[in-house]
C-alpha cells in the first residue's frame with residue numbers, strides 16, 4: 001500500500017507536468033514500448049488526468065475501460081458495480097457479457113467477497129469461474145473501493161491468450177482502481 005501511495009505521488013507529479021504541457025486528455029498516447037511496465041507508466045498519468053476533474057462514476061469507468069482496451073487490446077475489460085447485493089454489469093469494452101453476478105460467485109464475486117485481487121492464469125483451474133465467453137482463457141479481477149474501503153465494484157480483465165496477464169498487471173490495475181477511489 002505504501003508503495004502504491006508513493007507511486008500515486010509520482011503520478012501526481014506527472015499529471016501536473018502533463019497539464020502544464022497542455023496535453024488534451026481526450027487524446028490517448030499509447031507507448032510503443034514492449035515492456036508492459038513502461039506502457040502502464042505512460043498510461044496511468046493519462047488515466048488520472050482523464051478522470052481527475054470528473055465526478056460522474058459512469059463517465060470515468062467508461063473512459064478507463066476504453067483506454068485500457070485501446071492500449072492492451074484485451075478480449076474484454078470493464079466493470080461490475082455492487083447494486084442490491086449483486087454485481088451488475090457496468091461500462092465495458094468487448095463482447096456482450098453476463099449481466100449479474102452474485103456475492104462470492106465466479107472470479108468477480110470472489111474478488112468482491114475476499115476484497116482481494118484475483119489473478120487467474122487459466123480459468124479452467126478456477127472452481128466456479130463464470131464463462132461469459134468461451135474465448136476468454138485468463139482473467140484478472142481487482143476490487144474497486146470507496147474511500148471507506150468498502151467494495152463498490154470490480155475491474156475485470158479477460159484475455160483470450162494464456163501467459164499474458166500476470167502480477168505486473170495486478171500491480172498496475174490496483175493503481176487504476178485507486179485512481180477511481182480518489183474521484184469518489
Ligand code: SME
Nearest residue numbers: 097106107108129130132
Ligand atoms: N468470468 C467472470 C465473469 C465476468 S466476465 O468474464 C466479463 C467471473 O468468473 O466472475
